[in-house]
Amino acid sequence: MDPAHLRALLEQLKTGAVTVDAAMETLAELPFRDLGFAQVDHHRHLRTGFPEVVLGLGKTAEQIAAILVELERGGANVLATRVTAEQAEHVLARVPKARYEAQARAIVVEQQPIAETGRGTVLVVSAGTSDVPIAEEAALTARLGGSRVDRLFDVGVAGIHRVINRRALLEAAEVIIVVAGMEGALPSVVKGLVSRPVIAVPTSIGYGASFGGIAALLGMLNSCASGVTVVNIDNGFGAGYAAALMNRRRDGEK
Numbered sequence: 001m002d003p004a005h006l007r008a009l010l011e012q013l014k015t016g017a018v019t020v021d022a023a024m025e026t027l028a029e030l031p032f033r034d035l036g037f038a039q040v041d042h043h044r045h046l047r048t049g050f051p052e053v054v055l056g057l058g059k060t061a062e063q064i065a066a067i068l069v070e071l072e073r074g075g076a077n078v079l080a081t082r083v084t085a086e087q088a089e090h091v092l093a094r095v096p097k098a099r100y101e102a103q104a105r106a107i108v109v110e111q112q113p114i115a116e117t118g119r120g121t122v123l124v125v126s127a128g129t130s131d132v133p134i135a136e137e138a139a140l141t142a143r144l145g146g147s148r149v150d151r152l153f154d155v156g157v158a159g160i161h162r163v164i165n166r167r168a169l170l171e172a173a174e175v176i177i178v179v180a181g182m183e184g185a186l187p188s189v190v191k192g193l194v195s196r197p198v199i200a201v202p203t204s205i206g207y208g209a210s211f212g213g214i215a216a217l218l219g220m221l222n223s224c225a226s227g228v229t230v231v232n233i234d235n236g237f238g239a240g241y242a243a244a245l246m247n248r249r250r251d252g253e254k
Helices: 003-015 020-027 044-048 061-072 085-094 129-144 167-172 186-191 208-221 236-247
Strands: 032-034 039-041 053-055 078-081 098-101 106-109 121-126 148-152 175-180 198-202 228-230
Touching (some): 061 078, 061 085, 061 106, 085 098, 121 129, 121 167, 129 148, 148 167, 175 236, 186 198, 186 208, 208 228
Parallel strands (some): 121 148, 198 228
Antiparallel strands (some): 032 039
């Protein structure tokens, strides 16, 4: 249950539009519901400001669908990451309101308008086109988290003039997510150009000595540019979530 639905329920209870028993029935499954194979957390939005997110990796299509059906009942927007096209076909048949974001490899159930809670824009930058799926996962997550999102793709250090030429766009962002594989140099370059926080996402893209993203991860962790924060390999979701929190307006802030 998201805060808006809970507030509406309490207002209805206050005015007598619903009975105490009806309200108790609605709240009976808070904070979670046991599906046998999953404990679905309906309370997460109230605690963290972001609904539970389903990791599709390692789950069957039927399990993903069952969790989304349960989360959908709470009325909040829902996100499932790392979902294959084959899994999505089954899930969308069970959840008519859902849509599949193929580039981000994610399913979204958007049941209400996304409240814009960000102070500014989250800019998602990718070093190469091969990094775009992770970049899109980050962008989608940040958007669902209430941030405006811009994209700047394929501006890696192999042609460094491409990113330097877009410095105005970099400086206009409130938070920048930089997604890169290979040696992972781009976040250091970007952070050397701007005063904004940079979240670096190493990807598993690269040849043998990249070790599935470990080379990029270590390069980013050892960045000489101050202010670079690093998430795990291929963790676009974690970067998008963190960026949305960094960008979020505080209570009373305009």
